Amino acid sequence: MSEAVKPPQDLVAEKFVDERPPSLVRQAFWLRRTQIGAVLALMLISVALVGPFLAPFGSTEYVDLPNTLSVPGTIFGTDYFGQDVLSRFLFGGRTILILAVLATSIGITFGTTLGLTAAYLRGRADEVIMRALDVILSFPQVLLSLVVISMFGPSNVLIIFTVGLSTTPRIARIIRGAAIGVVERDFISAAEALGESRKRVVFAEVLPNVTSSLLVEMNLRLTYSVGLIASLSFLGFTPEPNAANWGLMIQENRVALTQQPWGVILPTAALALMTIGTGLIGDGFSRVSAGIDRGGKGE
Amino acid sequence: MKASIFRFVLKRIALGLLTLFIVSLLIFAVTQALPSDPAEAMLGREATPETLEALRADFGLDKPIVVQYGNWLFGILSGDLGTSYATSIPVSEYIGPRVGASFFLLLIAAIGSIPLSIVVGANAALHRDRKFDTASSLISLILAAMPEFVVGTILTIVFSTTIWQLLPAVTYLEVGAPPWSDLQGLTLPVLTLLLAVTPYVARVMRAAMVEVLESDYVEMARLKGMDERTVLWRHAMPNAVGPAFQVIALNLAYLAGGVIIVERLFNFPGIGSALADAVRSRDLPVIQFLALIIAGVYILTNLLADIGTVLVTPRLRTRLK
Numbered sequence: 001m002s003e004a005v006k007p008p009q010d011l012v013a014e015k016f017v018d019e020r021p022p023s024l025v026r027q028a029f030w031l032r033r034t035q036i037g038a039v040l041a042l043m044l045i046s047v048a049l050v051g052p053f054l055a056p057f058g059s060t061e062y063v064d065l066p067n068t069l070s071v072p073g074t075i076f077g078t079d080y081f082g083q084d085v086l087s088r089f090l091f092g093g094r095t096i097l098i099l100a101v102l103a104t105s106i107g108i109t110f111g112t113t114l115g116l117t118a119a120y121l122r123g124r125a126d127e128v129i130m131r132a133l134d135v136i137l138s139f140p141q142v143l144l145s146l147v148v149i150s151m152f153g154p155s156n157v158l159i160i161f162t163v164g165l166s167t168t169p170r171i172a173r174i175i176r177g178a179a180i181g182v183v184e185r186d187f188i189s190a191a192e193a194l195g196e197s198r199k200r201v202v203f204a205e206v207l208p209n210v211t212s213s214l215l216v217e218m219n220l221r222l223t224y225s226v227g228l229i230a231s232l233s234f235l236g237f238t239p240e241p242n243a244a245n246w247g248l249m250i251q252e253n254r255v256a257l258t259q260q261p262w263g264v265i266l267p268t269a270a271l272a273l274m275t276i277g278t279g280l281i282g283d284g285f286s287r288v289s290a291g292i293d294r295g296g297k298g299e
Numbered sequence: 300m301k302a303s304i305f306r307f308v309l310k311r312i313a314l315g316l317l318t319l320f321i322v323s324l325l326i327f328a329v330t331q332a333l334p335s336d337p338a339e340a341m342l343g344r345e346a347t348p349e350t351l352e353a354l355r356a357d358f359g360l361d362k363p364i365v366v367q368y369g370n371w372l373f374g375i376l377s378g379d380l381g382t383s384y385a386t387s388i389p390v391s392e393y394i395g396p397r398v399g400a401s402f403f404l405l406l407i408a409a410i411g412s413i414p415l416s417i418v419v420g421a422n423a424a425l426h427r428d429r430k431f432d433t434a435s436s437l438i439s440l441i442l443a444a445m446p447e448f449v450v451g452t453i454l455t456i457v458f459s460t461t462i463w464q465l466l467p468a469v470t471y472l473e474v475g476a477p478p479w480s481d482l483q484g485l486t487l488p489v490l491t492l493l494l495a496v497t498p499y500v501a502r503v504m505r506a507a508m509v510e511v512l513e514s515d516y517v518e519m520a521r522l523k524g525m526d527e528r529t530v531l532w533r534h535a536m537p538n539a540v541g542p543a544f545q546v547i548a549l550n551l552a553y554l555a556g557g558v559i560i561v562e563r564l565f566n567f568p569g570i571g572s573a574l575a576d577a578v579r580s581r582d583l584p585v586i587q588f589l590a591l592i593i594a595g596v597y598i599l600t601n602l603l604a605d606i607g608t609v610l611v612t613p614r615l616r617t618r619l620k
Contacts, residue, residue, distance in 0.1 A: 033437070033440075135325065138318055138597050138601070140552075140553065140556020140557075140593060140594075142556050146574060146575070147326065147330065148329060149578060151330055151581075223444050227444075227445065227449075228446070234564075235559075236575075250448065250452055254452070257461070258460050258461075261456065264456065265456060268452045268453060271449045272445050275445050275449070276445065278444070279441070280444075
């Protein structure tokens with residue numbers, strides 16, 4: 001479905017404007033939705049990164065009686081464990097964001113390399129690579145992470161690795177699809193005739209021609225990785241049992257939702273706005289690059 | 300012609316079985332890479348070398364890995380799923396009633412999401428670039444970006460605790476009780492799953508409809524003076540459903556993963572919450588079996604999607620030789 005017919009202006013752009021990636025980004029930011037998305041994403045990323053320095057209390061500091069709304073010195077009161085809700089909130093985004101960025105980078109690196117290699121080599125190598133990746137694809141992403149975590153415990157490295165691994169085949173499919181048309185073009189044969197190494201042909205000749213797909217995919221996968229990592233924390237799989245983490249915060253405070261709603265509302269709003277922000281940016285990119293109508297989280 | 304379809308279906312089924320076999324190997328391999336052994340974890344401090352030995356022999360943990368894998372696989376094929384480490388009851392007894400409950404949850408979500416996304420997608424295509432289209436595309440985008448438990452939590456805040464108190468925030472369902480005995484409690488989990496899946500199918504449905512609505516035969520039907528409704532539902536729809544078929548199936552498969560989170564959020568006693576519990580207590584036989592079922596459902600739906608797409612799309616059907 002992703003091999004939809006490209007709109008004509010895109011073909012024109014490819015032929016005459018020499019395909020410069022920055023222009024794609026600039027074009028995307030002409031769209032209102034990309035602008036809103038960027039504002040949201042930047043806002044939440046700053047909360048996640050700068051928040052810990054602004055927190056009035058420590059991330060696990062006991063402040064007052066649990067689930068109290070009006071506590072002097074706090075804005076949103078205390079949570080299920082007597083900790084300051086605002087401070088927990090300000091601390092809670094950093095780990096999720098950093099893990100998601102690292103996991104996405106792993107997925108992008110391996111996915112792009114495998115997808116490009118499969119598209120370039122074709123034939124048997126292509127078949128073997130894609131079939132092997134299909135096996136990983138037959139696990140829903142949450143399930144794959146859970147199975148691995150169940151055996152080795154929820155360490156940060158493991159979470160990054162499994163989320164990155166479950167992202168890899170999804171990226172590889174998209175990149176292979178985008179690259180398969182590129183490898184047949186004349187400049188590739190020209191590069192081969194000039195004696196460029198395979199590695200150089202793949203990364204210096206093919207890769208620059210799939211950047212728009214890569215950019216769209218990067219955003220999409222970052223959005224889902226934030227969601228997936230937050231979901232794993234929500235299920236209680238964080239390295240430390242009482243970590244300040246938006247996903248875990250929702251889980252911990254949801255029992256007292258009627259008494260102390262802020263412990264749930266703040267992290268929920270933060271996760272919602274962050275994923276909506278990156279989602280909107282991704283949609284802006286995809287509209288500009290080809291107007292792809294994407295189907296299915298699984299693909 | 301007929302034979303070629305038959306051959307395609309057989310080949311696809313064989314590939315599906317092969318994938319399932321490799322998946323089972325993988326699940327077994329990963330779950331065998333234990334840093335600590337379950338016998339030790341179960342006995343805790345009371346472990347003596349003798350009791351450990353006895354318990355390992357009980358679970359068959361003292362046999363070589365290949366034998367253990369063979370026993371496990373043949374056990375599953377013959378209906379003997381082993382005993383849960385955490386609860387000491389047979390896995391089939393522990394999982395059985397939960398499979399039914401989860402299946403019911405999935406079924407309702409699936410049945411609801413298909414017509415909903417078709418109606419939304421078709422209407423968006425019909426009113427292309429107008430208010431309904433823009434609004435539905437934006438809402439879809441927002442829903443698709445958020446993780447399910449965030450959508451579910453927002454629904455809980457809005458409908459059961461902070462804003463209105465209309466619906467229960469959790470399902471009160473005994474394990475083994477018929478899932479329809481708490482319909483009120485079922486509303487929010489079903490709604491969450493519905494909102495998680497509908498955006499994707501609606502988007503593909505819209506794209507397929509846009510393409511079909513611009514085709515010559517739709518133009519022809521309009522020129523014949525048919526009213527727009529007949530054109531849409533009788534002429535355009537049957538041709539647009541084909542491409543959406545694959546996505547519908549893929550998203551049903553996706554639901555199989557989504558239940559893990561949603562069940563936990565609403566305390567729904569299904570396989571998802573059982574898996575989360577089993578992961579926490581390292582209940583090996585339960586994890587292995589549940590991972591296999593969920594991956595199996597995933598593979599099966601993909602298989603049906605591939606076969607279904609070829610069968611409903613004339614262009615693809617004739618290409619098989």
